[in-house]
Amino acid sequence: MDTTVGLRERKKAETRQAVHEAAMRLTMEHGLDNVTVEAIADAANISRRTFSNYFAGKEDALLYGEQRRIWSLVEAFRARPAEESTWQALLNAARGLYEEVGEPNRELAIQTRLVKQHPSLLARQMANHIRVERELSRAIAEREGLEPGASRPRVLAAAYLMSLRIAANLWIDAQPDESRRPSLLELAEEVLAEFAQPFR
Amino acid sequence: MDTTVGLRERKKAETRQAVHEAAMRLTMEHGLDNVTVEAIADAANISRRTFSNYFAGKEDALLYGEQRRIWSLVEAFRARPAEESTWQALLNAARGLYEEVGEPNRELAIQTRLVKQHPSLLARQMANHIRVERELSRAIAEREGLEPGASRPRVLAAAYLMSLRIAANLWIDAQPDESRRPSLLELAEEVLAEFAQPFR
DNA sequence: CATAATATATGCCCACTGAGCAACTTTGCT
């Protein structure tokens, strides 16, 4: 066979996605605290034991979508042309993601709200954030030809991811009754711009 | 009685501290994975059930010291004179903490290393970081007379805490074989300064 | 000071969880 990915991998990816969606649906229906791992596994047609092979807990299953989104940023950044400055490349990576995701993103909004309400979700999400930050820091160090231990890549990576996080929060907090609700992308650019200016 | 804090509160604080220390000791002896809540409770002379009244899990017990340290920053910031700029006040709050804590801080080093090795600890710590960030953001908004929903306080609070986190990581990563190991305070100032400059 | 009100500690209990193990099934490769 010459399919890029074998049947095995494809099925795994499908199962993972199915579990994620089952977790989302059940959580929205009954609330995170009233959903057991067993219920999610049932809804996804796998055994409780197998669930453990895919995710470490229901929180991870829930956050799977968000995880993929964030990790894709690193990929997108690495794919930016070398002519762009690092910061520009990061900005463009974010733009690409937001355009691809589409603005009126229901799932993103729901997930962000969920994370805000449940400390256990917040914890897992931030832990993942840090892992992404490390990887992004490495990517930045490579692009700029710095040692991986330098401080600048870390600062850039952290500042960037943080900006996106803050933008998402601002977006969620924005009251829908305001006449003009800012788009997520606009907010992100605003926050990123604020970062690019010196603090006084 | 007019003692500022009653016996009740003092005892609670003592117990909390005792549990924290027991958790630290046992973890250093046997490794986090080989320590049960029951063992910690025993070592601190309380029942397993009572442990739950103090901490949500062994991770929280372990991170108690770090938590107090970070929360104290908010207090310190609020106590800075109004003449200082916000950023200056934040810097001085950090200086105060680091001076108070003292440089060759064994516990801080151990905790930072532990967090680096155990994702569950990392998750909890970051979740707490976010809570502190919210509170600090509120404090900044008050000081600058901004609405709590504005973006600038959030950006400042996040950038500040992130700087301290990065500094701690740089500090831990610094090889002790280097002739001159930078102090934590120096690293923090360096990172904070990097933030105060525009990104290119 | 006595006693009521309140907060804390503990024991008992149970549903949920993560993971090791071994048997079994599916997929990939030749």
Next chain:
DNA sequence: AGCAAAGTTGCTCAGTGGGCATATATTATG
């Protein structure tokens, strides 16, 4: 086809969080 590798499942168990009731300690009040 046939074997090896990877994935799935059931069984099991120690560990965990938390509700509830009870006992005990602290604080407030008359």
